[in-house]
Every structure is written in C-alpha cells, then in structure tokens.
Amino acid sequence: MSESNETEKRPRVAIIAAMGRNREIGSNNDLMWHLRTDMLFFRDTTMGFFVIMGRKNFDSIPAKYKPLHGRVNVIISRNPDFAFEECYTCSSLDEAIEVAISNGEEKVFVIGGGQIYEMAMQAGLVDEMYLTHVEADFPQADVFFPGFNQLEWQRESIMKVQADIQNEFDFEIVHYTRTK
Numbered sequence: 001m002s003e004s005n006e007t008e009k010r011p012r013v014a015i016i017a018a019m020g021r022n023r024e025i026g027s028n029n030d031l032m033w034h035l036r037t038d039m040l041f042f043r044d045t046t047m048g049f050f051v052i053m054g055r056k057n058f059d060s061i062p063a064k065y066k067p068l069h070g071r072v073n074v075i076i077s078r079n080p081d082f083a084f085e086e087c088y089t090c091s092s093l094d095e096a097i098e099v100a101i102s103n104g105e106e107k108v109f110v111i112g113g114g115q116i117y118e119m120a121m122q123a124g125l126v127d128e129m130y131l132t133h134v135e136a137d138f139p140q141a142d143v144f145f146p147g148f149n150q151l152e153w154q155r156e157s158i159m160k161v162q163a164d165i166q167n168e169f170d171f172e173i174v175h176y177t178r179t180k
C-alpha cells in the first residue's frame, strides 16, 4: 500500500469461494455446479459491500448479472484500458483496497477467481473466509483455491445442505476466522 495511507485503517478482508473436495473452483472460465442455496448465500453475504475480483471472473459472470447489483464492483486487471459501466478497474489488490479505504469501507469481499484468491492469501491480507465445500470431485477443473493451514483458522459451520432439485450436490458452508 502507498506510504501516504499506511496509517489509515484497512478494511477487514473476507474471501468468499466455493470449492470441490480437491479445492477445485472453476473450469473453462465457468463454475462446475448449480447450487441455488449457495448462490443466494453469496448474494446475501456480499450485498452492500465492495466485491473485488479478477478480470476473468468478471468476464465469466453472465451479462444480465453484471455488474453485481447492490455492490461496488472492483475489477483487477493489468489492462489500464479495461472499463465497465459503474465499476472500478484497479491494477492491483492494494489499489482496490485503497479505493475501499477512500470510501470508508470497514469490510470488503474478495470474490475470486483463482489468481486473485492466491494474491490475497499470499499477501497475508485475509481476515476471514466463507468457504463452501462441495461434496464432489471435479476432474475437469483448471483453477483451484490456494492451500491453507487449517490450524491457523477457527472453523464455524454455517449450514449444511443436501442435494435437491435446486442444489446439484451436497455442500457445507463454513466461516473461517484467522487465529494468527
């Protein structure tokens, strides 16, 4: 982060992601499941907040849902010309967080994809994670959630859902809070 803002309090950074048993999160720039209850959880949990995402994740969102409504969409890209109506484009995660600080945000969500999750974890910026663990393997996956040490996180189960007509697979949503 730039020197001028070092004394400013950064917002809490939360990751929200869904993954298969092997941390699979995507294939061919798309999700690999239909989980309506998880989609609603994602919408309700992120509503009103800054949502920070990679350009590929933004591309993967169907046109009718873009930008994600009721949230400030922040897209990270190396392309300075990338632009989408009502969205911020930033060249780094630090810059995205600077924008959130300028706006007085107390919490932001990093919503993927793989490169952006990795960037946030590597930077040690993540305070909490809402992870949906999908009870299935996805051998076609080409993007994965970064590995993390379970011992550094306090785990609280939020909900367990069994497969039904609206949810293709069993899954559990877990809230992780960093302990160190």
Ligand SMILES: NC(=O)c1ccc[n+]([C@@H]2O[C@H](COP(=O)([O-])OP(=O)(O)OC[C@H]3O[C@@H](n4cnc5c(N)ncnc54)[C@H](OP(=O)(O)O)[C@@H]3O)[C@@H](O)[C@H]2O)c1
Residues within 6 Å of the ligand: 016, 017, 018, 019, 024, 025, 026, 027, 028, 029, 030, 031, 053, 054, 055, 056, 057, 058, 060, 076, 077, 078, 079, 082, 090, 091, 092, 111, 112, 113, 114, 115, 116, 117, 143
């Ligand atoms: N299961 C889940 O919860 C979940 C959530 C979100 C996404 N996904 C899936 O994840 C996949 C997309 O993830 P991904 O890893 O391929 O891409 P991504 O993280 O969404 O976006 C990658 C892009 O971010 C920009 N970027 C990356 N590093 C950067 C840096 N250091 N500085 C500036 N910009 C940088 C680049 O954009 P430019 O190329 O424009 O420079 C890069 O191409 C899709 O399959 C999607 O469906 C899954």
